[in-house]
Amino acid sequence: MKPLRRINSLSISETRWLAYATAGVASAFGLSSSAEAEIHYSGNVSIQLTGNAQASLPLTNGASLVFQNIFGGTTFLQHFHFLMKGVISGSARGYFPHSGFFNVSNLPPRENVSAGEFFSVAGNPGIGVLISFWSDGAFAPPEFGRIQGFVGFRFNTGNGTQYGWARIQTGDGNNHRIHDVIKDYAWGDMGDRIRAGQKNSAGDMVDNVTESGSVGLLALGAAGLVAWRKRRGQTTP
Numbered sequence: 001m002k003p004l005r006r007i008n009s010l011s012i013s014e015t016r017w018l019a020y021a022t023a024g025v026a027s028a029f030g031l032s033s034s035a036e037a038e039i040h041y042s043g044n045v046s047i048q049l050t051g052n053a054q055a056s057l058p059l060t061n062g063a064s065l066v067f068q069n070i071f072g073g074t075t076f077l078q079h080f081h082f083l084m085k086g087v088i089s090g091s092a093r094g095y096f097p098h099s100g101f102f103n104v105s106n107l108p109p110r111e112n113v114s115a116g117e118f119f120s121v122a123g124n125p126g127i128g129v130l131i132s133f134w135s136d137g138a139f140a141p142p143e144f145g146r147i148q149g150f151v152g153f154r155f156n157t158g159n160g161t162q163y164g165w166a167r168i169q170t171g172d173g174n175n176h177r178i179h180d181v182i183k184d185y186a187w188g189d190m191g192d193r194i195r196a197g198q199k200n201s202a203g204d205m206v207d208n209v210t211e212s213g214s215v216g217l218l219a220l221g222a223a224g225l226v227a228w229r230k231r232r233g234q235t236t237p
Contacts, residue, residue: 041186041199061157062086080131090122093152104128106138106149113152146171150196160190
């Protein structure tokens with residue numbers, strides 16, 4: 001079996017991201033350190049991953065969501081993984097754990113994120129499988145097609161359990177090279193309940209956001225700038 005090639009990271013320093021993201025979110029949503037519990041919505045980020053690529057998306061207190069797209073040189077050696085970094089504990093809704101790996105569930109809109117089984121995606125060997133060997137996993141697209149859904153996750157950075165979701169889309173091109181798009185994501189403060197696609201505490205759900213996603217990108221600060229650059233022209237190794 002041909003070994004998997006090294007992943008090229010598309011992330012920037014999580015510390016730097018956090019500084020920009022915290023300021024951006026506070027400015028865009030009128031939040032302060034003493035703000036009441038709220039759901040933090042990224043806006044449209046639309047980060048595209050193909051070949052061997054990685055994206056790191058900031059949460060709070062240095063935590064981040066990490067998506068890894070891996071191309072092993074042939075059609076059937078393609079994988080898409082979900083991890084969390086900078087957390088005391090981090091897990092995702094999933095099923096059928098085996099050998100340290102499990103499949104991440106594809107949640108429908110409005111699903112209660114906190115309901116269901118969670119498995120670790122923090123550290124090694126905790127890896128959430130979105131796609132494995134091209135055609136396995138809940139986010140594996142049909143041949144020459146695409147699939148969209150929500151990843152449900154929870155994390156703790158030392159202040160208590162928080163829940164969130166990320167909306168992703170995966171597709172299979174004519175050359176059987178899988179491409180993935182992280183469209184947007186959100187998370188709540190401690191004690192918040194959140195449903196897949198919910199973007200504020202009033203219960204509003206995500207819709208067909210515009211391609212610019214300007215408010216969300218501004219709220220993410222440096223992360224938004226990275227996302228904008230990615231949409232302008234993502235390279236494929």
